[in-house]
Amino acid sequence: MNSGAERLPGGRWLGDGWAPAILRRIVILLVSVFVASIVVFAFMAVLPGDPAQVALGVNATPELVERTRAEFGLDRPLITQYLDWMGGVLTGDFGTSYVTREAIGPQLVDRLGVTLWLVGAGMLVALLIAMPLGTIAAVRHRRPSGTAVSALSQVGVAIPAFLAGIILVQIFAVRLGWLPSGGWTPPVRDPVEWLRGLILPALSLGLVQGAVLTRYVRTAVLDVQREDYLRTARSKGLRPYPALVRHGLRNAAVPVLTVLGLQLATLLVGAVVIERVFVLPGLGSMLLDAVAARDLLTVQGIVLVLVVAVLFVNFCVDVLYTMLDPRLRRS
């Protein structure tokens, strides 16, 4: 939240004291990743019953369960299992699925690619909506157009992304037939088809996040507008938008950046639902399929990747934040 305290308009990008602050963030990130990996592992380890039994089903003979346990090393102490798993993960080996008996790592990388395209495109849509609309809503906040943008963003926030997806499919795929209703074409195979397939999922994900972001951009720009330095710029004769671009946007960027980071995390998880709506072979659908197949080692791997991704995004935001706002280096 914005404290409303005074800001330094001309802070340097990298001044004294940034290195220890960033080093501290790196340590926090590493510790967080370590603890998160234990949490994810423990979560699956407390499972009532054992993973081999779960994967094989209730009809499996005790001998088969025992053999599978030995095959996957599930009969070893938990600590050994954890260290073995983590050791593998660090070298990109996420183990072999108890159910499909295929290596999890390569599949994970393939699926992550799809999800990252979706999230990236969704974020782009959100930014393209929020930056101009949020600024307009702030600059014209006393006029009908500003109020209309605010009201519209309020409604946008309330619509679940998957509902937006369903409506978009109904209009652009079913009624108009302009775009495919789902499915995935790799960009290397057919870039045009790939782009056509990406448009609706990215819009579904981005429209709603764009509405959320618009509200934060509006607040941030409103805050900056009340600052003395902006009033000075205006009194020098600069018109509202040029004054804002030259003096205000970087300061407005600081709070928006934090929200953007949090939103990137929301988008990563929101992609799970959108992938289901549009039948995209991303990490989310892999997770849901693995849960349905009771393939716990795969679930464990995917959850770890998603959690580490969220932690990493938050780390990047913290670092950028420290660079943009010199006061934070002291804390």
Place this chain on the structure above:
Amino acid sequence: MTRNLSLLAGVVLVGLVVGTALVSFVWTPHDPLLVDASVRLLGPTGDFVFGTDKLGRDVASQLMVGARTTLYVGVVAVGIAALVGTPLGILAGMGARWLGELIMRVNDLVLAFPALLLAIMLGAVYGASTLTAMIAIGVATVPSFARIARAGTLQVMSTEYVLAARAGGRSRWWIALRHVLPNISGLVLVQSSVSFAIAVLAEAALSFLGFGTAPPTPSWGRMLQESQELLAVDPRLALVPGAAIALAVLGFNLLGDGLRDRFDPRLEVRR
């Protein structure tokens, strides 16, 4: 939109959802679970205001009982989050520096497990249900309450009346209960309303994925999921529960915004 208008709109919309849920306990136009093949996929008629679904169940009745599910999940999830998060935040703001730091670090870690992911993990281990959805949403929402409560506590702790109370030898407990809690309750209330909106969205998404309320209990998210295969034939089945979700979320968000202006005088001066 003036601020009072947003509070009013929020109260009306939330009132509508709560009223619908309460009425559904004593009356619904039809039995929401009654399957009747003779009235499958009817459009809106006098008898069925919102029509019927693919099994011939009354959509309006399902919507009414679905409001109950939505509120139930929201109340329990936000309840868990507020009851755990608020004391943690106060502790982080009032306790020793290392304790505050530790609580906020754990908080950041919990933030890395969004509600949807937690619910899917819980569902994978214990089987998906309304209970796992509520716990997951609740746990994932704890950090927002802890953050708000800590920020509020730090502000209250720097006031002169707390300084006076400390100089007067009052215990930390006394200060926490007498000064901190009453002063941050407004913030907590605002956060509850906003978190409620997020919980409604999360429950809908989870039910949509099959990780929330199990059939046959009506839920808005699952109504949406069931409508997906019939989208080309009958978009009404998606639009009705979709609009219900959107109106409920809008209501809680507007209520939160309106309350924020009531409880945060700083904002009022600036507007």
